[in-house]
Amino acid sequence: MPDHSARHSVSVAGVVVDGDKALLVQRRDNAHWEPPGGVLEVAETITDGLVREVREETGLTVEPIALTGVYKNMTRGIVALVFRCRSVAGNLLTNDEVKSFHWATKDEVTAMLDEAYAVRVLDAMQAEHPKIRHHDGVNLLG
Numbered sequence: 002m003p004d005h006s007a008r009h010s011v012s013v014a015g016v017v018v019d020g021d022k023a024l025l026v027q028r029r030d031n032a033h034w035e036p037p038g039g040v041l042e043v044a045e046t047i048t049d050g051l052v053r054e055v056r057e058e059t060g061l062t063v064e065p066i067a068l069t070g071v072y073k074n075m076t077r078g079i080v081a082l083v084f085r086c087r088s089v090a091g092n093l094l095t096n097d098e099v100k101s102f103h104w105a106t107k108d109e110v111t112a113m114l115d116e117a118y119a120v121r122v123l124d125a126m127q128a129e130h131p132k133i134r135h136h137d138g139v140n141l142l143g
Contacts, residue, residue: 013084070125081121
């Protein structure tokens with residue numbers, strides 16, 4: 002019988018684009034490269050959470066352009082909403098969560114990120130319509 006007491010969490014990520022490149026952050030805790038983002042707080046709107054998370058991790062204020070994908074980590078029960086964004090203010094600043102930044106091409110995204118994160122960035126860089134995908138935290142499923 003399924004466990005109906007289990008809860009999902011919702012995260013947001015902003016793929017900040019500039020021409021043919023996307024901004025990646027390198028996390029301090031595991032050195033992985035990812036788009037900036039994090040868990041949406043219960044009382045905040047999706048857009049407010051997105052702007053807050055990107056600002057906290059990068060120092061940039063962004064404007065969401067489009068929802069580019071919905072991704073579910075089947076192992077951890079996390080649903081991620083990913084948006085293509087443009088920077089409207091601020092400067093890149095490292096912090097307690099992020100130790101480095103890189104403006105990556107599509108080829109660099111594929112080489113630097115686990116598949117489950119690379120697809121989010123690539124979808125945001127090229128998708129005309131939102132994608133819906135499932136993964137195990139590293140690899141896409143189906």
